[in-house]
Amino acid sequence: MPEKVWFSEARERSWVESKIYRAKDLFYEAGLDECVDKGDYSAIKIHLGEWGRTHVLRPECVAAMSDVIKREGGRPFVTDTTTQPYSHCCSRINAIVELITAAYHGFTPGSMGCPIIIADGFAGEDDVVIQVPNGNILKESYTARGIAEADTMIVTTHGKGHPMTAYGGAIKNLGIGAQSKRGKYNSHLAMWGEPEDHMGWPVVVKENCPGLKGCPVADMCMRVCPVDAITVKEDTVDIDWDKCYMCQTCQWHCIIMATSALKWRDDYWPMNQIAMSDAAMGTLNNWQEPGKEFTKYRDKVGQLTYLIDNDQMCDCVPWADLPVAPDIGTLATKDIVAMDASCVDLVDQSPIGPWSVADEKGIEVGQDRYELIQDYSPRIHIKAMEMLKAGDMEYELVEYEPVLTNENVFKWAIDPARTSGDMMRPYFARQDMIKEVIERFGGFKRVPFDEDWPKRAWKEDYWKPGMEKAKKMVDEVKKVFPLAEVPEK
Numbered sequence: 001m002p003e004k005v006w007f008s009e010a011r012e013r014s015w016v017e018s019k020i021y022r023a024k025d026l027f028y029e030a031g032l033d034e035c036v037d038k039g040d041y042s043a044i045k046i047h048l049g050e051w052g053r054t055h056v057l058r059p060e061c062v063a064a065m066s067d068v069i070k071r072e073g074g075r076p077f078v079t080d081t082t083t084q085p086y087s088h089c090c091s092r093i094n095a096i097v098e099l100i101t102a103a104y105h106g107f108t109p110g111s112m113g114c115p116i117i118i119a120d121g122f123a124g125e126d127d128v129v130i131q132v133p134n135g136n137i138l139k140e141s142y143t144a145r146g147i148a149e150a151d152t153m154i155v156t157t158h159g160k161g162h163p164m165t166a167y168g169g170a171i172k173n174l175g176i177g178a179q180s181k182r183g184k185y186n187s188h189l190a191m192w193g194e195p196e197d198h199m200g201w202p203v204v205v206k207e208n209c210p211g212l213k214g215c216p217v218a219d220m221c222m223r224v225c226p227v228d229a230i231t232v233k234e235d236t237v238d239i240d241w242d243k244c245y246m247c248q249t250c251q252w253h254c255i256i257m258a259t260s261a262l263k264w265r266d267d268y269w270p271m272n273q274i275a276m277s278d279a280a281m282g283t284l285n286n287w288q289e290p291g292k293e294f295t296k297y298r299d300k301v302g303q304l305t306y307l308i309d310n311d312q313m314c315d316c317v318p319w320a321d322l323p324v325a326p327d328i329g330t331l332a333t334k335d336i337v338a339m340d341a342s343c344v345d346l347v348d349q350s351p352i353g354p355w356s357v358a359d360e361k362g363i364e365v366g367q368d369r370y371e372l373i374q375d376y377s378p379r380i381h382i383k384a385m386e387m388l389k390a391g392d393m394e395y396e397l398v399e400y401e402p403v404l405t406n407e408n409v410f411k412w413a414i415d416p417a418r419t420s421g422d423m424m425r426p427y428f429a430r431q432d433m434i435k436e437v438i439e440r441f442g443g444f445k446r447v448p449f450d451e452d453w454p455k456r457a458w459k460e461d462y463w464k465p466g467m468e469k470a471k472k473m474v475d476e477v478k479k480v481f482p483l484a485e486v487p488e489k
Contacts (some may be wrong), residue, residue, distance in 0.1 A: 001396075002338075002392065002394045002395050002396045003333060003334070003335035003338040003391065003392055003394075003395050003396070004030070004333065004395070004396050004398050005030075005331055005332070005333040005335070005338050005339060005342045005395045005396065005397050005398065006026050006029045006030045006331065006332045006333065006398050006400050007329055007330070007331050007342070007346075007397050007398065007399050007400065008022040008025070008026060008329050008330050008331075008399070008400045008401065008402075009328070009329040009399070009401075010307075010308060010326070010327035010328055010329045010330075014404045015404065015408075015409045016402040016403070016404050016405075016408040016409055016411075017402060018412075019061065019306070019308070019329075019330055020060050020061065020063075020064045020412070021402065021411075021412045022329075022330050022400070022402060023061065023064045023065070023304060023306070023330050023332075024064050024067065024068050024412055025400065025402055026304065026330055026331070026332035026400060027064075027065070027068045027154075027302075027304065027332060028068075029332065029398075029400055030302070030304075030332035030333050030334065031302075031334065032068075032154060032302035032303075032304065032332060032334070033068065033072050034299075035152050035153075035154070035298075035299065035300050035301060035302045035334075036069055036072040036073070036074040036152055037072075037073070037074070037151070037152075038072070038073030038074070039073060039074070039075065040073075040074045040075065040150075040151035040152045041074075041075050041077065041149075041150050041151045041152075042069045042074040042075060042076045042077070042150065042151065042152045042153065042154065043076075043077060043079050043119070043146070043147050043150035043152070043153040043154070044062060044065045044066060044069070044076055044077065044078045044079065044114075044153075044154050044156050045079055045080070045147065045153055045154070045155050045156060045173055045174070045177065045178060046062055046078060046079070046080060046107075046156050046157075046158075046173075047080060047157075047158055047168075047173065047177055047314075047315045047316075048080040048092065048098060048101060048102045048105065048107060048315075049101070049105050049315040050090070050091055050092065050101070050315060050316055050317055050318045051089075051091030051101050051104060051318055052091075052318030052319060053105075053315055053317065053318055053319065053320055054320045055158075055160065055309040055311045055315065055320035056105050056158065056315050057156070057158045057306060058106070059105070059106035059107055059108075059111045059112065061156075061306050062078055062107065062112060062156055063111060063112050063113055065154050065156050065304065066078065066112050066113045066114045067113065069154065070113070070114075074152065075114075076113075076114040077114050077115045077116070077117050077150075078107060078112045078114060078115070078116045078117070079116070079117045079118070079119045079144075079146055079147060080092075080098070080102075080118065080119065080177065081118065081119050081120040081124065081144045081147075081177060081178065081179065081180065081184075082094055082095060082098055082118060082120055082121075082123065082124035082180075082181060083098075083124075083184070083316070084181065084184050084185065084188070084247060084248060084249075085224070085226070085247055085248075085249040086248060086249065086252045086316070087249070087252050087253065087256060088220060088224050088249075088253050088257065089318075091318070094122055094123050094124070095118035095121065095122045095123070096122075098118055099116065099118065102116055117146050118146070119144035119145065119146030119147045119178070120144035120145065120146065120179075120180040120181065120183075121144075121145070121146075121180075123181070124180050124181030124182075124184075125180065125181060125182075126144065126145045126146070126180065127142040127143060127144055127145055127148075127179075127180030127182065127183055128142070128143050128144075128145050128148040128149075128286070129141075129142055130142075130143055130148070130282040130283065130285050130286055131282070131285065132278050132279075132281050132282045132285065132388075134281075134388055134389070135278035135281065135282075135388070136274050136275075136277070136278055136384055136387065136388070137189070137271065137274055137275045137278055138186060138187070138275050138278035138279060138282070139278075140186075140282060141179060141183055141186065141187070141278065141279040141280075141281070141282025141283060141285075142179055142180045142182050142183030142186060142279075142282075143178055143179060143180070143183065143282060143283045143286055144178055144179065144180050144183070145180075147178050147283065147286075148283075148286050151300065152287075152300040152301065153287075153300065153301050153302075154301075154302045154303075154304060155170050155173050155174060155301065155302070155303050155304070155336070156304050156305075156306075157169055157170045157173045157303070157304070157305040157306070157339075158305075158306055158308070158309070158315060159305050159306065159307040159308075159310065159343045159347075160309065160310055160311045160312075160313070160314060160315065161310070161311060161312040161313055161314065161324065161370055161373060161374065162313070162314040162316075162374070162378075163313060163314065163317075163374060164188075164269060164272055164273075165272065165273050165276055165378065165381055166273070166370040166371060166373075166374040166375075166376050166377060166378035166380075166381075167340065167343070167344050167347075167370045167378030168314045168315070169305060169339065169340040169343050169344075169378075170303050170305060170336050170339045170340055171276065171277055171280045171336060171337075171340050171381055171382065171385050172276060172280075172314075172381075174279070174280040174283045174284070174336075175187055175275075175276035175277055175278070175279040175280030175283075175381075176188075176276055176279070178280075178283045179279055179283075183279060185246065185247070185248075186275070186279065187272075187275050187276045187278070187279035188200060188248060188272060188275070189268065189271060189272055189275050190246035190247070190248060191246065199265070199268060199271065200246065200248075200264075200268060200272075201241075201244070201246055202239060202244075202248075202250060202251050202262045202263070202264075203262070203263050203264060203265050204237065204239060204261065204262060205260070205261050205262075205263065206236045206237065206261065208259050208260055208261035209232070209235075209236050209237040209259060209261035210235065210259065211232055211233050211234050211235035211236050211237065212232055212233065212234050212235075213234055213235060214235070215232065215258055215259065216258075217253075217257045217258050218232040218258075219232075220253065220257065221237070221250065221253060221254065221257075221258065224249045224250060224253045225247075225249065225250055226245065226247060226249070227243045227244070227245050228243065229241075229243035229244045229245075230250055237261055237262070239262075250262050251263060251264065269375065269376045270376050270380050273376065273378075273380045273381035273384065274380065274381060274384040276381055277381045277382075277384040277385040277388060277390075278384075278388070280336070280385065280390070281385065281388045281390055284297040284301060284336070284390060285297070287299070287300040287301055297390075298334035298335070301334070301336075302332070302333075302334055303331075303332065303333050303334065303335070303336055303339040304330070304331070304332045305330070305331045305332075305339055305343055306330050307327070307328040307329055307330070307331060307343055307346060307347070308327040308328070308329075309323060309327070310323045310324050310325040310326075310327070310328070310347060310353065311323055311324070312324050312356070312357050312358070312370075312373050312374075321356065321357065322353055322354075322355050322356040322357075323353040323356060324347070324352070324353045324356045324357060324358035324363075324369060324370075324373065325347050325350040325351065325352070325353050325358070325369070326350060326351060326353060328346050328347065328350055329346075331343065333395075335391040335392060335395070336385065336390055336391050337382060337385050337386045337390055337391025337392055337393055338391055338392055338393070338394075338395035339391075340378070340382045340385075341379075341382050341393040341394075341395060342395050342397055344368075344369075344370065344378050344379065344382070347369055347370070348365070348366060348367065348368060348369050349365065349366065350365070351365065352364075352365065357373055358372075358373060361373065379393075
């Protein structure tokens with residue numbers, strides 16, 4: 001039987017249709033509550049987002065998972081990992097700047113209702129090595145210790161594009177986002193092969209480099225290298241491969257800031273997707289019993305994705321482009337493969353985001369949208385994950401629509417036990433006490449009021465001159481912008 005993926009659309013039209021309420025409902029509809037036992041330390045794995053980015057998940061979206069985990073007796077914590085130095089000014093390079101960035105986006109213990117933990121330690125070196133015997137490329141992954149030591153995990157994902165993996169969904173949230181620093185280098189194939197093979201290593205296109213005499217950021221190009229392996233000469237660039245640690249900083253710097261003299265080989269991108277799936281499988285193997293089929297990890301790991309703010313870029317970048325698709329909705333399941341497969345299908349079937357890169361490229365509804373934007377299909381890594389027996393690309397989409405009832409209105413209210421009137425009742429009672437005190441001690445004295453004055457003031461001082469002024473304004477606008485005639489009722 002195909003795995004069920006529960007889906008609730010993005011539109012909100014009543015008291016019970018908030019995306020926050022829908023996410024909590026889907027947590028139960030999809031059986032994610034079954035992953036959490038009383039007392040479980042429960043990781044809520046998210047992407048904290050880069051400094052300057054505005055398309056990250058809203059704090060309320062993440063706090064929703066904290067709320068329902070606590071309702072089930074779990075002890076939640078929101079978590080992410082430090083990142084590679086993939087640009088000249090990363091805001092998540094160590095735990096200090098990442099927590100500052102988290103607060104900048106509204107992710108604080110107060111707003112989450114639980115702690116926020118950088119899972120791979122201060123600089124990204126704290127991890128657990130997990131074997132991936134059936135890995136397509138990688139045979140082990142390096143999962144951040146703060147995630148590996150959790151009893152359970154709810155992978156809470158912002159579905160969006162990604163410049164390297166085409167789509168950044170639940171698989172990417174684990175295959176890159178749950179890895180330590182060396183785990184990220186591993187899943188980015190930084191350590192794969194030799195420099196002359198160029199798999200993951202910088203491809204140097206010397207003719208693209210104008211050198212010191214032509215590149216305005218040549219000095220920065222040398223400074224971004226942590227081991228001084230780059231030398232920019234008068235009219236070209238050299239790399240000392242014996243020094244190179246393959247941190248990939250120079251490649252991103254050159255592509256974003258300069259001339260793409262340092263880049264990747266073309267077949268790197270699909271290989272990177274496949275390696276990412278291997279790393280994600282390693283993280284899931286943390287909850288897998290040896291010899292069990294892929295369904296075992298689902299006892300302790302659930303998936304919830306918000307398919308909103310569908311930017312072509314990942315939350316790793318410090319900007320946000322126009323969405324390539326409108327807000328689509330929220331999805332929940334225990335199958336990580338079915339989750340990402342359903343998300344990219346929904347994006348492909350949705351209208352094209354106006355003025356977006358998808359609109360600019362003339363992409364049509366039904367085409368592989370992220371492939372046409374990023375050059376490689378995201379279904380490469382989704383299929384690779386299926387081959388690892390992590391789940392199934394075949395799924396059944398179950399649409400969920402909350403019913404407007406009094407019970408549902410109160411279910412996720414801030415105080416489900418009392419109405420607003422109940423809350424106000426004691427205040428009104430106190431007002432009566434104040435009235436009594438005023439009357440006993442004199443208080444305010446009531447005086448007769450000229451009953452004719454309000455009518456006269458309204459008509460003569462306000463209504464008539466106000467209406468005359470408004471009519472003149474309408475006449476002035478009509479001279480420039482002819483207005484449609486309003487039919488008489």
